[in-house]
Amino acid sequence: MLVQFSIQNFKTFRKKSTISFVASNYDKIDLEESNVVNIENFQYRLLKSAVIYGSNASGKTKFLDAAAFLRWFIINSSTKTQEGDKINVQPFAFNTHTEKKPSEFEIIFIIDDTQYRYGFEANKKKIISEWLYQKKLNLKPKEVELFYREKSTFTFHKLFKKFELLQKEGDIIRDNALILSLANQFKVKVARKLVKYFEDLSFLLGNEPNYYEGFSLNQIAEKSEIGIKIIETIKRFDIGISDINVKEIHIDNDKYNNLPKEILNKFIELKKKEKEIQIIETEAIHKKYDIDYNFVSSEAYDFDNTESAGTQKLLALLGPIFESLTNGSSLFIDELDSRLHPNIVSHLIKLFNSSESNPKNAQLIFNTHNSNLLNENIFRRDQIWFVQKNRYGEAEIYSLADIKIRKNSNFEEKYLQGSYGGVPYIENLSDLFNSPENENEK
Structure with missing residues (x-):
């Protein structure tokens, strides 16, 4: 300590x-x-x-x-x-x-x-x-x-x-x-x-969650104990998300021009920095209702485009927080x-x-x-x-x-x-x- x-x-x-x-x-x-x-x-x-x-x-x-x-x-x-x-x-x-x-x-x-x-x-x-x-x-x-x-x-x-x-x-x-x-x-x-x-x-410096959200997303993708806690916590904070899907997109370096614009920009930025390329797609699962508020289905929406800046930061914070609690660091x-x-x-x-x-x-x-x-x-x-x-x-x-x-x-x-x-x-x-x-x- x-x-x-x-x-x-x-x-x-x-x-x-x-x-x-x-x-x-x-x-x-x-x-x-x-x-x-x-x-x-x-x-x-x-x-x-x-x-x-x-x-x-x-x-x-x-x-x-x-x-x-x-x-x-x-x-x-x-x-x-x-x-x-x-x-x-x-x-x-x-x-x-x-x-x-x-x-x-x-x-x-x-x-x-x-x-x-x-x-x-x-x-x-x-x-x-x-x-x-x-x-x-x-x-x-x-x-x-x-x-x-x-x-x-x-x-x-x-x-x-x-x-x-x-x-x-x-x-x-x-x-x-x-x-x-x-x-x-x-x-x-x-x-x-x-x-x-x-x-x-661990240090989380800077206000932008994309500096440190990768760890949280990887934990969810691996369905680790920390990843499960992240999703359960988000559910209990009354944000409206019932689940989160995270999957890695495997890209052929020579054939990436057909990617969505947001993903393509990330890919190009990483290539310029000569970093290891790992593109992760994140979806927030929300419940959909009919006019009488009867549950109809659960639908997946792009996390970055749908969720607020506060929700995105919360997701990014939870991984390092639960890692610290797990390790005693x-x-x-x-x-x-x-x-x-x-x-x-x-x-x-x-x-x-x-x-x-x-x-x-x-x-x-x-x-x-x-x-x-x-x-x-x-x-x-x-x-x-x-x-x-x-x-x-x-x-x-x-x-x-x-x-x-x-x-x-x-x-x-x-x-x-x-x-x-x-x-x-x-x-x-x-x-x-x-x-x-x-x-x-x-």
């Missing part, structure tokens, strides 16, 4: 910014059984979900971008980058002190009975430092250093002994590649375990509520905040503008986070649990009033519509 994630000097976050999943003792009685997991070995409790609020351009999405970059770089820096390639970090640009300094990332997480703390500092040219620690409280209540990197100086624990010998013999560590990523390629056991953890993290979603009714969103959140539907303790992290979710029946105070940007363009992230509020306060009302921050300050716009005559009179 994810315990904590921190970034510094990355995009709009100049100072160190941290989101923690450690439940506060102040809120100990609130939604304790549903929203909190007791981690006995480590003597603390972890939250199953977190929501991030903030005004437009405050940095909500950029915080998720940082976590997505961390994952990508850990998995791919040893295989998909070459010597001399630039590292895709973006230091805070609006300050002369930080624009040329490295960006920093650190994450704390638990796998089985072990807690790991991993992080690195990097600029566009090279890794400045990198570290990995582990803690097993059933043995010793302190961290053990597994490796530490400071520019071209390295220290390794015995778990990395073979990797250390390879480095001394062949100087295999590149300036722009992470030790953790490289050690995974050389089959260091603990590195493979950790990289697998990051591979299981963490899922990051940018603007979960976009195009969806608040009642549907709250039900999706409650899938994670439930021991029945979430027995493996998957975690959901998302950002939103939907203030209806600021409800003490859905979230505890320590699950609610705000991103606020100051006049110098610097963003900070903080929890509602850090703010002194009265008991039984209306979270939504206070937030919209600006009591917690994370809302835009909007100047008067009415004078934009004043006539030149009125301006002269003034």
